[in-house]
Amino acid sequence: xxxxxxxxxxxxxxxxxxxxxxxxxxxxxxxxxxxxxxxxxxxxxxxxxxxxxxxxxxxxxxxxxxxxxxxxxxxxxxxxxxxxxxxxxxxxxxxxxxxxxxxxxxxxxxxxxxxxxxxxxxxxxxxxxxxxxxxxxxxxxxxxxxxxxxxxxxxxxxxxxxxxxxxxxxxxxxxxxxxxxxxxxxxxxxxxxxxxxxxxxxxxxxxxxxxxxxxxxxxxxxxxxxxxxxxxxxxxxxxxxxxxxxxxxxxxxxxxxxxxxxxxxxxxx
Numbered sequence: 555x556x557x558x559x560x561x562x563x564x565x566x567x568x569x570x571x572x573x574x575x576x577x578x579x580x581x582x583x584x585x586x587x588x589x590x591x592x593x594x595x596x597x598x599x600x601x602x603x604x605x606x607x608x609x610x611x612x613x614x615x616x617x618x619x620x621x622x623x624x625x626x627x628x629x630x631x632x633x634x635x636x637x638x639x640x641x642x643x644x645x646x647x648x649x650x651x652x653x654x655x656x657x658x659x660x661x662x663x664x665x666x667x668x669x670x671x672x673x674x675x676x677x678x679x680x681x682x683x684x685x686x687x688x689x690x691x692x693x694x695x696x697x698x699x700x701x702x703x704x705x706x707x708x709x710x711x712x713x714x715x716x717x718x719x720x721x722x723x724x725x726x727x728x729x730x731x732x733x734x735x736x737x738x739x740x741x742x743x744x745x746x747x748x749x750x751x752x753x754x755x756x757x758x759x760x761x762x763x764x765x766x767x768x769x770x771x772x773x774x775x776x777x778x779x780x781x782x783x784x785x786x787x788x789x790x791x792x793x794x795x796x797x798x799x800x801x802x803x804x805x806x807x808x809x810x811x812x813x814x815x816x817x818x819x820x821x822x823x
Contacts (some may be wrong), residue, residue: 568755575759580805587775591735591811593617598630601782608793613637613810617693620676622647627684639811640688644673644695658698669703673710691815714815720770733814735777736761739789748788
């Protein structure tokens, strides 16, 4: 077991399980690629400052809400690390689902014209604010968009989508790739605190194992999702520990968003 120095001499079972899984990747001479997405950014905040301080050199993809994004966020980003990328978090993060249905900004009841206008406006707004840092990637609020709207993405300047759970295919529509996250660290159904070490580690280990064994797409990097606006101390502590552990392991590589969505890089804005 490749135990990183300074992580812990007496490793709890969950962390030992993660190290064991990473060792299996190393034995197989494969790289366990990870990536980090954080949702709901609009302005600089103590939460964002804390997130960057925890991450250090680990890259983060910020899903920014276009209609609410403020110029001072662009200034903050320009003074931060170049590895912070911007993804498009819908348009206004508004819920248009009927009562009793799961929340979505883009449910089937909306018209294609409305959705197309908002997606195009969101893309234009982010390019205006953030320039090349704004990647042509849609993160639909609540990780939901009716599949009937996927054909609109390319015409709106969007070349990729990121939701949650293992993808079924690299390209759900011609010209559009999908790279998802797999473990949300927020307990949304509870107190909106940390989901807990056991649940977080089980999710990460489970996706890594499924990739290694070919039960899900082997090439989709394992994605961790945070929300800086509601992030608590327990989540901070977990992130610090997993960063320390993975940075020290030879089988792990954290990808920045330009690598995660590499197929979109040659696409026009």
